[in-house]
Each structure stands twice: as structure tokens, then as C-alpha cells.
Amino acid sequence: MKTCPSYKRCHATYELAEEALIGAHIAYDYDKGSHPVGVYQCDQCGQYHLTSHGEVNARLQKMLNEGEIQKQREADWWEGKIRRR
Ligand SMILES: [Zn+2]
Numbered sequence: 001m002k003t004c005p006s007y008k009r010c011h012a013t014y015e016l017a018e019e020a021l022i023g024a025h026i027a028y029d030y031d032k033g034s035h036p037v038g039v040y041q042c043d044q045c046g047q048y049h050l051t052s053h054g055e056v057n058a059r060l061q062k063m064l065n066e067g068e069i070q071k072q073r074e075a076d077w078w079e080g081k082i083r084r085r
Contacts, residue, residue, distance in 0.1 A: 012048070014039060026069055026072045036051060037060070038050070039051070
């Protein structure tokens with residue numbers, strides 16, 4: 001995989017970047033402050049990066065609105081508990 005001069009993490013496709021964006025919101029309980037909200041195609045490497053600027057990604061916004069992020073986070077937490085036993 002090519003590396004980007006911006007040193008940001010590269011995602012080969014929009015879909016993969018979107019997965020990473022949603023995954024990050026499940027992994028970290030973003031409240032205030034800077035956090036990724038969207039995905040953009042980089043004009044330097046042609047791959048996709050997450051951005052904390054601009055509009056909130058539609059799929060992420062929907063999942064936040066429907067409480068799906070919270071639900072996933074709880075599911076992950078339980079899975080972690082079971083695995084650690
Ligand atoms: Zn790039």
C-alpha cells in the first residue's frame with residue numbers, strides 16, 4: 001500500500017474508511033473535542049482518510065441518531081468480558 005505524504009492512515013476504499021470511522025466511534029466514547037466525523041479522498045495519495053472537519057458522514061450520523069453506536073459499544077464490551085474469562 002502506498003504511503004501518504006500527510007502521514008495519515010490510508011484506507012484503500014471509501015467503504016473501508018467508513019468502517020474505520022464507525023469503528024473508531026464504537027471504540028472511543030467521543031464526547032467533545034476533536035474526533036473524526038467523515039471520510040475524504042486524498043488528492044496526494046488517492047486513498048481515503050478520516051477527517052475531523054466538515055460534515056458528519058451520513059451513515060455515522062444515522063448510527064449515532066439511532067443509538068446503534070452505543071449498542072455496538074456495549075456488545076463489544078460484553079464480548080471482551082467473555083473472552084477475558
Ligand atoms: Zn493521502
